[in-house]
Amino acid sequence: MESADAIVIGAGHNGLVAANLLADAGWSVIVLEATPHPGGAVRSGYVTAPGYLSDLFSSFYPLGYASPVLKGLDLGEHGLRWTHAPEVLTHLMPDGRAATLSRDIARTMESLDRFADGDGERWRTTYAEWRSVSRPMLDTILTPFPPVRHGLGVARSLGAPGALRLARRLLLSVREMGAEMFRGEGATMLLAGCALHTDLSPEEAGGGVYGWLLAMLGQQYGWPVPVGGAQKITDALVTRLEQRGGRIVYNAPADRVLIARGKAMGVTADTTNYRAWKAVVADVPAPALYLDLVGERWLPPRLAEDLDHFRWDGATLKVDWAVRTRMPWRNPAAAGAGTVHLGADLDGLTRYAAHLATGEIPPDPFLLLGQMTTADPSHSPEGTESLWAYTHLPHRREWKPDDIAAHVERVESAIEEQAPGFKREVIGRNVFSPADLESENPSLVGGALGGGTAAAFQQLFLRPVPGLGRADTPVDRLFLASSSAHPGGGVHGAPGSNAARAALARDRAVLGGAYRALINAGNRAVYGTGTGLRGTR
Structure with a gap:
């Protein structure tokens, strides 16, 4: 049996962040990773053609760049450097027009004024409003629930009337938000395309906040990428952890969280027991943790019932290409953008989302496309492009190869329409179906990238299920990361x-009794009497 103060299940970026912070506190840490690679969905590789580097899953990191969590780890000291494409984002309309978001606000304004006079100034006003609350807003979003201190900071910045208006804005659909804030289609499409990075439709209440957040982060910080690929984030986290004595065990899929007297005592992985003296931290999806690794014996009955209603976000199809030239865009506005949205106007996005909601494959896919060499020239030879695109599909656990192949053809045809000649310049391609994504990273269940839907009914204190809005779980010393x-x-x-x-x-011994009492009180409030950290089942 091996032992450490903390056993961390999963070497995705969240698991590695947790491991680093615990190591900073002087804890010994062992991380158990099911695959041969660290990083989870933050990895890079050569999968299309020699010399063409692809970010295999996630790419472009406005939240990572702005995150106080990652900033606090000083990953730049461990090799992480950021770079930007000339422009942040371009949304290509089906009619060929383009709306562009640039870090230079004057360029953004100029683009939006082509759709409606005055929308550039309206964008400037919106951005000024964002800047007034951006730091406390990010702290509110990225800290434990309830975010009392940082939420009060937002309220102080805006005053009571402004805070109420912001609260209302956060509940709007992206269609309603765009209609209230702008007159032309361009600005609304920048928000809507960003909102569609989630699994929400343009009509869904609360969806506007995601579009607003990503667009405003793009205006403030850009959407940067690590020099040398997404893998550099993971490499920096791993290097930092190992320098502090942490250890990662690969090809070690967790089988069971070991529990005694209601406390997490360790983990069994690949026939080896790992004893945790202080905590088990799990960077795995909530259903996998509670139902597979813990088991219903140790859970309040209502928690198991609530997990029956846990909703995944949509499946994802991702394609990478090696393109031997620069992209032959019909509209040159797309040439300098790191990210390009294409395939739909606002009504088209609504139709696309409706197909997904009814379990159908959208006949006209909306694409989120990344030009990696445009953002970071180290991704492929000069004058070429390392390209990727992804689109959402209904959440299913099984897909027919013919359905995937047909949808890849739709994706490529959508690009060809906006970039004539694209297909003949492709010299290599890699397709990750939803099943392929899960095979590469077991946490991407059914090709879901978000760990569960972004819908309001599964956020804040309702995430992953009602009453578990914090990292604590009903099992003492077990934490969801x-x-x-x-x-x-x-x-x-x-x-x-x-x-x-x-x-x-x-x-912390001085807080231990109060901590357990607080968590037990919360569990009893949600799940009834007889549940608590000390109880056994």
């Missing part, structure tokens, strides 16, 4: 940080 926990998906490290801080709080 994955994107299934608040605040959800994105490469920002907040779930890992929240779990580490909860584990440290639990361990």
Whole structure:
């Protein structure tokens, strides 16, 4: 049997963040990773053609760049450097027009004024409003729930009337938000395309906040990428952890969380027992943790019932290409953008989302496309492009190869329409179906990238299920660190940080009694009497 103060299940970026923070506190840490590679969905590789580097899953990191969690780890000291494409984002309309978001606000304004006079100034006003609350807003989003201190900071910045207006704005659909804030289609499409990075439709209440957040981060910080690929984030986290004595065990899929007297005591992985003296931290989806690794014996009955209603976000199809030339865009506005959205106007996005909601494959896919060499020239030879695109599919556990092949053809045809000649310049291609994504990273269940839906009914204190809005679980010394926990998906490290801080709080002897009493009271309030950290089942 091996032992450490903390056993961390999963070497995704959240698991690595948690491990680093615990190591910073002087804990010994062992990380158990099911695959041969660290990083989870933050990895790079050569999968299309020699010399063409691809970010295999996630790419472009406005939240990671702005995250106080990742900033606090000083990953620049461990090799992480950021770079930007000339422009942040271009949304290509079906009619050929383009709306562009640039870090230079004057360029953004000029683009939006082509759609409606005055929308550039309206964008400037919106951005000024964002800047007035951006720091406390990010702290509110990325810290444990309830975010009392940082939420009060937002309220102080805006005053009571402004705070109420902001609260209303956060509840709007992206269609309603765009209609209220702008007159032309361009600005609304920048918001809507960003909102569609989640699994929400343009009509869904609360969807506007995601579009607003990503667009405003793009205006403030850009959407940067690591020099040398997404893998550099993971490499920096691994290097930092190992320098502090942490250890990662690969090809070690966790089989069971070991529990005695209601406390997590360790983990069994690949026939080896790992004893945890202080905490078990799990960077795995909530259903996998509770139902597979813990088991219903140790859970309040209502928690198992609530997990029956846990909803995944949509499946994903991702394609990477090696293109031997620069992209032959019909509209040159797309040439300098790191990210390009294409395939739909606002009504088209609504139709696309409706197909997904009814379990159908959208006949006209909306694409989120990344020009990696445009953002970072080290991704492929000069004058070429390392390209990727992904689109959402209904969440299914099984897909027919013919359905995937047909949808790849739709994706490529959508690009060809906006970039004539694209297909003949492709010299290599890699397709990750939803099943392929899960095979590469078991946490991407059914190709879901977000660890669960972004819908309002599964956010804040409702994530992953009602009453578990924090990293703490009904099992003492067991903490959830994955994107299934608040605040959800994105490469920002907040779930890992929240779990580490909860584990440290639990361990402080002076706070131990109060901590257990608080968590037990919360569990009883949600699940009824007879549930608590000390109870056994």
